[in-house]
Amino acid sequence: MREESLRLERGFFERDPVVCARDLIGCKMICGRSVGRVIETEAYATLGDAACHTARRASTRAFLANHPAGSAYVYLTYGMHWMFNVLIKGDVEGFVLVRALEAESGSDEMVARRGGAVARNLCSGPGKLTQALGINLSHNGLDLCAAGSLGFLTRASPFTERIHAGPRIGISAAKTLPWRFLLEGAGVLKTDCNAGKVVAKRANAQ
DNA sequence: CGCTAGATGAGA
DNA sequence: CTCATCTAGCGA
Numbered sequence A: 001m002r003e004e005s006l007r008l009e010r011g012f013f014e015r016d017p018v019v020c021a022r023d024l025i026g027c028k029m030i031c032g033r034s035v036g037r038v039i040e041t042e043a044y045a046t047l048g049d050a051a052c053h054t055a056r057r058a059s060t061r062a063f064l065a066n067h068p069a070g071s072a073y074v075y076l077t078y079g080m081h082w083m084f085n086v087l088i089k090g091d092v093e094g095f096v097l098v099r100a101l102e103a104e105s106g107s108d109e110m111v112a113r114r115g116g117a118v119a120r121n122l123c124s125g126p127g128k129l130t131q132a133l134g135i136n137l138s139h140n141g142l143d144l145c146a147a148g149s150l151g152f153l154t155r156a157s158p159f160t161e162r163i164h165a166g167p168r169i170g171i172s173a174a175k176t177l178p179w180r181f182l183l184e185g186a187g188v189l190k191t192d193c194n195a196g197k198v199v200a201k202r203a204n205a206q
Numbered sequence B: 001c002g003c004t005a006g007a008t009g010a011g012a
Numbered sequence C: 001c002t003c004a005t006c007t008a009g010c011g012a
Helices: A017-024 A058-066 A107-113 A126-133 A190-205
Strands: A028-031 A034-045 A072-077 A081-089 A093-105 A150-153 A163-166 A180-183
Touching: A017 A034, A017 A081, A017 A093, A017 A180, A028 A093, A034 A107, A058 A081, A081 A126, A093 A107, A093 A126, A093 A180, A107 A126
Parallel strands: none
Antiparallel strands: A028 A034, A028 A150, A034 A093, A034 A180, A072 A081, A081 A093, A163 A180
């Protein structure tokens, strides 16, 4: 018998952000015709985490107050890259940044939006991911648990693959929290490993 | 392959 | 001024 993938429900996102980030690995992300498996995430928390946007941005605190768990939180960084996050509201509140996917279907339109990038380079980073899926500010605030074109599907059960945890990358605060999660052996993460090195080097230089 | 520089805009 | 980034272009 074949197991059916079901949409992740609100309750999934009403837990600890770190648990959500880890459990999102291996789930499918759907955006219209484009589907990919989540292979990299990061958790951010409103308490004890200086890297969380709520620590510096009033608009993010307002967003959190006005949206349910499982809402999409999208914003621009470095003037040109959209970041796709999910609002988490458990006992601890925060966000999960979806950093990388392994394309499964609809990759023709993903490749087109990425300007002809090869598979290994298609969704292997948070900016590439949103570009491949066509995600931008218009998706901000969407309910990912509703029956829309944007959301997540449950991962296979039992889930036997290994998940690696390590420090988050590309940030300047709270660098040591091991809140970055990767599917082991996904083989799509070279670029992000490089990004991690760059960050580490900068840290060493100071 | 590794590494650097520069693009580019919102928020506080 | 700071950023949850990416890519082209350079040198080895």
